[in-house]
């Protein structure tokens with residue numbers, strides 16, 4: 001199917017002014033070859049009311065949004081489409097407050113829940129692993145807070161970053177929270193995000209040793225003076241660049257108000273936008289996000305509030 005998306009907010013407004021228009025668009029993304037029954041894979045259906053379909057072979061009733069992040073929503077799709085446009089059309093995305101205010105949503109919680117559902121759609125199922133030469137490093141995100149008794153409370157999260165070397169620039173990236181900088185965590189991250197055969201470029205942290213046994217080449221750039229920050233940036237410039245952009249985004253757009261248990265989803269949003277930073281049209285991001293939203297399981301509010309530190313979240 002040719003990639004078909006609105007290019008401007010005017011096109012969005014004209015094209016998606018009714019529920020039927022939104023549903024027809026979702027239909028073309030979910031079933032580009034025509035209806036497919038999610039239960040029996042049959043391809044013949046009756047149209048029922050309110051955009052529902054009944055499978056002619058197994059009588060299963062479903063809608064185009066069943067099984068997706070839109071399942072069970074009480075709000076119109078026209079509003080969702082505008083929320084998605086806000087998220088993709090701005091360089092740094094949108095915060096929940098932003099979405100709530102612009103769309104006039106009654107509750108902050110609704111805007112916050114929508115954003116988290118959309119973040120879940122930002123990881124494409126079965127996406128490729130990184131390849132070629134890949135820089136890998138860890139960084140702390142978040143700040144120390146003064147506890148009530150004056151002692152420092154640790155609220156920093158450890159994030160690993162993998163960035164493909166693309167000549168002097170950066171190719172694709174992958175990010176994930178890890179519990180600690182042990183060999184198990186770092187090797188686990190690399191195995192999940194980088195294809196065997198790649199050259200992994202790290203600093204001299206001993207926990208990275210042994211990557212050869214996992215099918216990678218390992219290139220180590222050791223610092224002469226461990227405290228020399230500028231030298232560290234020169235050795236692994238790409239991961240440091242990504243880390244500083246990530247921190248700026250979390251502090252700016254989200255004002256640092258990201259709890260460690262939700263951080264993984266913010267990393268997904270950052271990665272989604274970063275890896276598509278060269279798309280010339282914002283509408284193409286809109287298309288990609290909706291296309292991926294048609295492929296994921298629904299995320300009920302409860303599972304979003306619980307957050308996830310589950311390492312399988314980032315398995316490929």
Ligand SMILES: [Zn+2]
Nearest residue numbers: 037040055058
């Ligand atoms: Zn069926």
